[in-house]
């Protein structure tokens with residue numbers, strides 16, 4: 568552990584004294600020596616006053632940029648009215664958000680929770696209860712979260728080590744391998760759910776092919792099982808459409824959302840298409856904080872801001888980013904869609920992330936050799952150029 572104040576502007580970190588408490592945090596993350604204190608649009612500042620261009624977006628969370636005025640105003644207004652009432656009662660922000668999301672997904676019904684992993688837990692439970700069956704098919708390399716059910720459906724064995732036994736009844740198929748999918752799904756008579764990310768995010772920014780996703784939908788429909796699109800990372804306009812699935816020609820029975828939904832306040836949602844879970848009723852699932860009024864008020868402002876103009880910016884800036892990345896030394900391949908971009912490098916990605924941060928740019932990895940970029944959807948042309956120049960310098 569580094570001590571307080573090391574490398575900081577004189578006084579700042581020492582005055583806050585925060586460095587002293589790093590040992591009081593369970594070390595589940597390997598954090599660099601950076602404490603973020605402020606954000607505005609696509610920029611964030613640390614406690615030493617250094618500015619960063621934020622192309623991690625808090626891991627695809629800060630969809631509209633830090634402290635977006637409309638979202639901030641909505642959250643402020645709700646803070647002054649009501650913080651919490653519990654799910655024993657209706658609240659206006661929760662109802663408004665359900666209506667907005669339902670309108671985006673053909674009359675779907677929403678269950679609100681607090682994170683992506685919780686949204687996927689809800690999907691697993693709804694699928695089992697709705698079908699009366701146990702089995703789940705997920706993808707190798709997929710990521711659905713860290714709680715026991717979502718972890719069991721996460722196709723990354725390294726994340727399981729030390730946490731077994733996992734949920735029984737989960738089989739994995741290879742992404743974009745239809746034969747492997749058919750094998751994992753059979754026999755269909757005990758299949759409850761196929762869950763997949765339209766673009767595997769944590770698993771390396773791997774887009775699923777339209778034919779593969781259509782086959783998954785057909786297998787689920789034939790078997791009487793449900794198809795869930797985990798759009799926790801790809802949803803809310805990130806790929807250029809409200810849901811990434813819109814570009815894949817399928818209508819999943821279940822959709823999970825979280826990351827960008829409230830621009831940084833904790834929230835998750837499971838959307839259930841009309842008539843797909845008639846067995847679900849009072850008492851079947853719940854969450855004390857789920858549908859929190861402040862988070863829902865912020866989320867309403869986010870959903871209302873995702874319009875044609877914003878989506879056009881996602882597509883234009885995404886094309887600009889991908890084209891620029893392809894021209895950089897050390898970039899072997901660029902994958903993704905819109906503002907979910909993965910640059911496959913000819914070297915390990917983690918040192919490149921550090922080198923970018925030293926030059927004032929926050930970026931992410933997705934696996935050992937993939938640099939992952941998830942800027943706010945409002946990112947400007949000049950900011951993309953600036954990021955490309957820094958990544959180029961870091962790779963040179």
Ligand SMILES: *Cc1c(COP(=O)(O)O)cnc(C)c1O
Nearest residue numbers: 682683684710711712768799800
């Ligand atoms: C981040 C992520 C999750 C987990 O969300 P949390 O909010 O961290 O629980 C689940 N699925 C996908 C696709 C994700 O990217």
